[in-house]
Amino acid sequence: MASLKNKLIEQTGESCVIEHCDMSRFTSFRAGGKADFLITPQSLDQLKRVLKTLSEEGVRYMVMGNGSNILVRDGGYKGAIVKLGEAFAQIRIEGDRLTAGCGALMSSVARAAMEQSLTGFEFASGIPGSLGGAVFMNAGAYGGEMAHIIEEVRIISRDGSREYTLSCQELELGYRHSVLHECGDVAVSVTLRLAPGDQEAIRREMKELAARRNEKQPVSLPSAGSFFKRPEGYFAGKLIQDAGLKGMAVGDAQVSPLHSGFIVNNGNATATDILRLMEIVQASVLDQFGVKLEPEVRIIGE
Ligand SMILES: Cc1cc2nc3c(=O)[nH]c(=O)nc-3n(C[C@H](O)[C@H](O)[C@H](O)COP(=O)(O)OP(=O)(O)OC[C@H]3O[C@@H](n4cnc5c(N)ncnc54)[C@H](O)[C@@H]3O)c2cc1C
Numbered sequence: 034m035a036s037l038k039n040k041l042i043e044q045t046g047e048s049c050v051i052e053h054c055d056m057s058r059f060t061s062f063r064a065g066g067k068a069d070f071l072i073t074p075q076s077l078d079q080l081k082r083v084l085k086t087l088s089e090e091g092v093r094y095m096v097m098g099n100g101s102n103i104l105v106r107d108g109g110y111k112g113a114i115v116k117l118g119e120a121f122a123q124i125r126i127e128g129d130r131l132t133a134g135c136g137a138l139m140s141s142v143a144r145a146a147m148e149q150s151l152t153g154f155e156f157a158s159g160i161p162g163s164l165g166g167a168v169f170m171n172a173g174a175y176g177g178e179m180a181h182i183i184e185e186v187r188i189i190s191r192d193g194s195r196e197y198t199l200s201c202q203e204l205e206l207g208y209r210h211s212v213l214h215e216c217g218d219v220a221v222s223v224t225l226r227l228a229p230g231d232q233e234a235i236r237r238e239m240k241e242l243a244a245r246r247n248e249k250q251p252v253s254l255p256s257a258g259s260f261f262k263r264p265e266g267y268f269a270g271k272l273i274q275d276a277g278l279k280g281m282a283v284g285d286a287q288v289s290p291l292h293s294g295f296i297v298n299n300g301n302a303t304a305t306d307i308l309r310l311m312e313i314v315q316a317s318v319l320d321q322f323g324v325k326l327e328p329e330v331r332i333i334g335e
Contacts, residue, residue, distance in 0.1 A: 037090055041072055041113075044082045049073045056109075059116065060100035061161060063255035064286075065304040066109035066334055075120040077189075077221060084193030084219065087113055095333065096219045098163030099138060102170060102257050107304045108335030117165050121221060126151070130184065132224045135165025139172075142225075143239060152230025153182050155238040159246045161258075165220045169213045170329075171206040175242055180206035187222040188213075209262055209329055251289040254297040260311065261294065261326040269326055270294030276317045283310040308332070 041050045054071035057064050074080040087094045093112030097103055100116075121136030124145045131151065133142055143158030156177025160167060168186055171179050183201040190197070205212040213220060246252060261269040273279065273293040280290045282299075284306035289295040296307055296314075315326050 037086075037092065038070070040086050040090075041070065041083060044086065045072060045074050045079050049075060049079075054114070056100075056103075056105040056114070059097070060103050060105065060257070061255055062104055062257050062298055062302075062304075062307065064298050064302045064307060065105035066107045068105065068110040068112070068114045068334075070113040071116060072113055073116045073118045073120075077121075080115070080117075080121075080219070080221070081189060081193040081196075083115060084189065084191065087115075088192035095217070096165070098135065098166035098169075099161065101160075101162040102166060102329070103331050103333065104257060104304055104307060106308070106332065106334035110334040115219070117163065117219075117221070121165075129227050129229060130224055131227055132222060133164050134222050135163060135168065135220045137164045138162070139164065139167060146225075146227055147232060147235045147239065150230055150232040150235065151227035152235050153177075153227040154225065155235055155242060158239045159243050164223050168204070168220045168223055169211055170209050171211055172209075175245075178206070180204075182225045182227060184224045184226040186220050186224075189219045189221055191217045191219070249292060251291045251295055251297050254289070254299065256289070256295045256297045257330040259294045260296045260328060260330055261314075262329045264324050264326060267322075267324055268294070272318050272322055272324055272326070273314055276314075276321050278314055278317060281310065281313070283307075283313070286310045288314065304334075 051071045054068045056068050072083055074083050096115045117136040121134035124133040124137055126149050131146055139157050139160045139162055143154050146154040156175045160172050167179050185198050185200050187198055270293040278288050279293045281288045285299040285302035286306035287297050287299055289297045296310055318324055318326050
């Protein structure tokens with residue numbers, strides 16, 4: 034462990050490697066266990082070397098963005114989590130094409146597009162994740178989804194050895210799904226194809242969507258957004274509400290009284306509280322309506 038830590042520090046610098054990292058500090062749920070290591074490479078070269086080392090040393094690892102769709106079980110993640118942060122957040126615009134690093138936040142991308150009067154990204158402006166997480170999840174809102182605007186994505190293979198590009202079609206984007214779920218490779222930058230628009234109209238649209246979010250979603254409490262995927266032909270929140278589960282709590286984890294599709298952390302929820310509540314909701318909805326709810330949130334660790 035010590036020699037692995039030293040190697041990782043050699044590759045990225047002391048401040049970029051946190052051992053026994055409390056992941057509640059890095060996830061929007063503000064709950065959950067520790068990761069053996071959290072590593073934040075500061076360049077593409079560092080990222081490649083870190084991936085190579087983890088792969089050669091046989092260390093389990095995964096990549097994360099802004100942690101807005103991840104829950105780490107209380108037993109912790111036995112392995113390394115590689116976080117693409119600010120070093121991967123540059124945004125460049127040429128004509129109607131916007132290219133950004135996968136660590137860029139959706140809100141920053143939305144602002145940059147708006148400032149250049151480019152339309153097409155408004156739907157995503159309030160999603161509290163990174164561009165990489167949005168590609169991985171094919172994030173969507175208000176009728177838009179990443180699949181509508183991605184032109185291509187630059188990717189590093191899981192072992193850091195290969196750099197390649199996938200077109201939007203090759204990413205096989207579906208409902209909260211991309212080919213990255215299967216291969217585990219790391220998206221490092223994305224080119225979006227937007228369209229010239231009217232800056233005031235773009236600003237207004239983003240403002241309206243933010244107001245809708247603030248009204249309908251429990252944005253002031255820690256959560257990971259909609260906890261469950263939308264089951265074919267239903268809305269998860271409506272099923273949960275109709276099952277009489279609105280407001281139900283386990284410890285400090287609660288089915289949001291504002292939006293039943295959200296599980297919120299009212300203060301000191303543990304991942305175990307959240308997962309118990311998830312199971313109760315799943316069992317009750319299955320029992321009453323015969324519908325199996327699958328979590329949209331990526332649940333990791335022991
Ligand atoms: C209040 C709130 C509202 C939300 N609203 C929406 C919404 O409207 N629509 C929506 O779709 N989602 C929504 N979400 C969920 C979440 O913001 C999205 O899923 C987002 O795309 C996750 O991005 P992230 O950077 O936080 O990813 P993370 O949570 O860090 O990671 C999520 C998954 O993506 C993978 N991943 C992350 N970065 C990369 C990368 N560079 N390469 C390969 N894999 C990667 C991780 O391994 C993980 O499996 C909401 C969440 C919250 C808290």
